[in-house]
Amino acid sequence: MSQTLIQERTERTEWFLHDRFGMFIHWGLYAIPARGEWVRSVERISNEDYQPYFDEFNPDRYDPKAWAKAAKAAGMKYAVLTAKHHDGFCLFDSKLTDYKSTNTACGRDLVREFLDAFREEGLKVGLYYSLLDWHHPDYPAYGDRIHPMRDNEAYRRDPARFGVYLDYMHGQVRELLTEYGKLDIMWFDFSYDDLKGEKWRATELMEMIRSEQPYIIVDNRLEASGEEGGSIYTDNPSIYSGDFASPEQIIPPAGITDNNGRSIPWEACITLNNNWGYGASDHTYKTAKTVIRKLTECVSKNGNLLLNVGPDAKGEIPLQSLVVLEEVGEWLRKNGDSIYGCGEAGFSKPEWGRYTRKGNKLYAHLLEESVGPVNLAGLGDRVKSARLLADGSELFVTRPWNATLYPNDAFFNFAQPEHFTYPLPDERNTVIEII
Numbered sequence: 001m002s003q004t005l006i007q008e009r010t011e012r013t014e015w016f017l018h019d020r021f022g023m024f025i026h027w028g029l030y031a032i033p034a035r036g037e038w039v040r041s042v043e044r045i046s047n048e049d050y051q052p053y054f055d056e057f058n059p060d061r062y063d064p065k066a067w068a069k070a071a072k073a074a075g076m077k078y079a080v081l082t083a084k085h086h087d088g089f090c091l092f093d094s095k096l097t098d099y100k101s102t103n104t105a106c107g108r109d110l111v112r113e114f115l116d117a118f119r120e121e122g123l124k125v126g127l128y129y130s131l132l133d134w135h136h137p138d139y140p141a142y143g144d145r146i147h148p149m150r151d152n153e154a155y156r157r158d159p160a161r162f163g164v165y166l167d168y169m170h171g172q173v174r175e176l177l178t179e180y181g182k183l184d185i186m187w188f189d190f191s192y193d194d195l196k197g198e199k200w201r202a203t204e205l206m207e208m209i210r211s212e213q214p215y216i217i218v219d220n221r222l223e224a225s226g227e228e229g230g231s232i233y234t235d236n237p238s239i240y241s242g243d244f245a246s247p248e249q250i251i252p253p254a255g256i257t258d259n260n261g262r263s264i265p266w267e268a269c270i271t272l273n274n275n276w277g278y279g280a281s282d283h284t285y286k287t288a289k290t291v292i293r294k295l296t297e298c299v300s301k302n303g304n305l306l307l308n309v310g311p312d313a314k315g316e317i318p319l320q321s322l323v324v325l326e327e328v329g330e331w332l333r334k335n336g337d338s339i340y341g342c343g344e345a346g347f348s349k350p351e352w353g354r355y356t357r358k359g360n361k362l363y364a365h366l367l368e369e370s371v372g373p374v375n376l377a378g379l380g381d382r383v384k385s386a387r388l389l390a391d392g393s394e395l396f397v398t399r400p401w402n403a404t405l406y407p408n409d410a411f412f413n414f415a416q417p418e419h420f421t422y423p424l425p426d427e428r429n430t431v432i433e434i435i
């Protein structure tokens with residue numbers, strides 16, 4: 001049984017593992033207070049005090065085509081938008097609630113417009129759906145275990161009410177799967193304590209998902225939190241274990257493999273600054289160089305990177321994010337062959353950087369300047385020729401005279417013909433294509 005599940009997972013995730021780089025978009029009412037998407041919980045904001053954000057929500061500069069163009073130009077191949085985050089506000093025209101964007105001043109189905117625009121640019125599309133719901137009257141807690149705003153007293157008196165919430169949650173997922181065309185990813189967030197797996201009626205939910213959209217891939221959080229992976233980490237995954245693992249704000253040191261050493265699809269989700277939702281005073285942006293190195297690191301371990309942006313209350317992606325994305329895209333236009341369709345090389349991490357690999361092609365990502373020859377440990381004499389990936393220029397490969405001191409290593413000189421210098425790592429990554 002589980003072998004079939006694993007085989008199906010492998011087939012469904014083929015495009016995903018090829019594409020490697022996606023955009024996460026956290027957007028909702030919390031863009032107005034602009035202190036991150038957890039603001040309601042962290043600051044214990046009551047329904048009444050959160051209501052003004054619903055009343056004034058009117059992102060009149062929402063232009064999903066511009067978002068899609070930015071994602072595409074950044075080299076991203078897919079995108080995932082928060083259809084509903086923990087605050088319960090829906091960015092789509094759900095028939096099951098009034099707490100939705102179409103009932104605000106903006107009056108638009110933001111999810112539908114997002115899907116249309118991103119599909120138009122040829123990107124794959126996914127939706128994030130929060131399992132938690134701080135707005136629904138039948139959800140156990142208005143908050144969570146870390147920052148409990150307050151328990152839901154009505155729920156405590158009558159725990160059976162949780163079933164009412166589950167009907168709502170299942171119903172909304174069905175709406176997303178049946179009314180919005182083909183979706184590529186369903187991103188649930190998240191299980192915690194004993195609220196996991198069948199507590200969400202996860203088998204029933206997964207069966208519905210598979211029957212409505214057989215090719216959609218689902219994350220692992222119907223039975224996992226960001227910290228615990230669930231049974232996808234084993235060689236005996238449950239039916240709701242998901243198609244990929246979702247480490248959050250962390251890159252697993254050695255990728256993710258099951259008990260048999262078989263690689264498990266995974267995607268690290270990482271913020272560009274320190275918040276998922278828009279943070280007006282958060283200017284802690286990562287540089288393009290960091291993003292490129294982290295993307296390279298993920299791919300070198302068979303993983304994906306889902307990089308987040310948090311559009312503001314008017315609907316615009318912050319300029320600081322756009323600047324970084326543009327620079328990442330510029331690097332990927334020249335070096336994307338070392339990322340898309342690539343994975344682990346099968347050699348240990350070299351001292352000077354990272355390897356990625358596609359078939360017989362090895363990509364050496366030089367992150368540090370090498371003093372003397374570059375050690376391609378593990379390669380022996382298997383290097384036939386080399387090119388600088390960014391411009392295709394030839395590199396002369398020679399075995400240095402002093403390499404014989406280290407017979408188990410493979411030192412090579414890579415010299416550019418005119419300068420007879422070693423290729424230096426540039427501000428971002430120099431990539432050598434080794435054939």
Ligand code: H79
Nearest residue numbers: 026036037038042146147189190226248269276
């Ligand atoms: O949607 C994003 C997060 O809102 C969500 N998952 C990603 C994709 C998430 N839920 N829980 N967590 C992340 C982990 C909990 C973090 C917390 Fe906190 C620490 C909650 C309260 C303290 C971060 C820091 C949020 C508020 C303060």
